[in-house]
Amino acid sequence: MKYIALCSYLMIAVVTNRILSQDQDPWKKYEPRTLDQIIKLHATKVLDNPDVLMTFSDGSAAVLTNDSFPSKVKVTYTGQFRGISQKRKELLKNWLTKTYGLNREEYLKLFDTEFLFTENLVEYWLPIQNPLIQPLKEELKKGEEVVLYVAWIGARKESDKIDWVFLVNEFEKQ
Numbered sequence: 001m002k003y004i005a006l007c008s009y010l011m012i013a014v015v016t017n018r019i020l021s022q023d024q025d026p027w028k029k030y031e032p033r034t035l036d037q038i039i040k041l042h043a044t045k046v047l048d049n050p051d052v053l054m055t056f057s058d059g060s061a062a063v064l065t066n067d068s069f070p071s072k073v074k075v076t077y078t079g080q081f082r083g084i085s086q087k088r089k090e091l092l093k094n095w096l097t098k099t100y101g102l103n104r105e106e107y108l109k110l111f112d113t114e115f116l117f118t119e120n121l122v123e124y125w126l127p128i129q130n131p132l133i134q135p136l137k138e139e140l141k142k143g144e145e146v147v148l149y150v151a152w153i154g155a156r157k158e159s160d161k162i163d164w165v166f167l168v169n170e171f172e173k174q
Contacts, residue, residue, distance in 0.1 A: 030149045033071040035119050038152050039164055052098060060158040064095050068151035075117035079142035084114050084127050091165055095153040128168040139173050147172040
């Protein structure tokens with residue numbers, strides 16, 4: 001009888017664990033938004049009261065955020081891409097240091113290229129994880145809509161221009 005009770009308990013534990021682990025889907029935390037909404041509703045508040053403020057010798061400043069507003073955004077794929085600029089790479093490295101500490105180099109290696117997307121005719125250059133680049137190129141055609149899973153990491157301000165930086169962690173073809 002103890003054997004049957006033990007087996008029943010173990011089965012319940014395994015099933016419960018599987019159910020709970022399904023609720024831990026990392027993509028569930030990404031809320032439907034637009035990039036414009038993130039900038040207008042959330043990011044501008046962070047500029048006024050930044051979690052981390054950095055100033056640079058060239059007179060520019062950058063802010064990093066503790067809340068990356070994980071979002072699912074619908075954008076249009078343009079097919080254009082380029083290497084990430086040194087200034088954006090520096091912002092990314094600082095955010096990864098704040099977020100992941102000693103493991104930052106491992107994550108920094110994931111981002112070398114950014115792609116141009118549009119949302120309501122506004123252009124956004126978005127760094128995308130290296131493992132996603134080939135599937136993105138193969139699955140999407142210029143002008144197609146795509147849902148991107150993005151995280152906002154911060155912004156860099158030079159003169160009167162603000163460069164909002166979002167990272168692409170996944171995509172879904174529409």
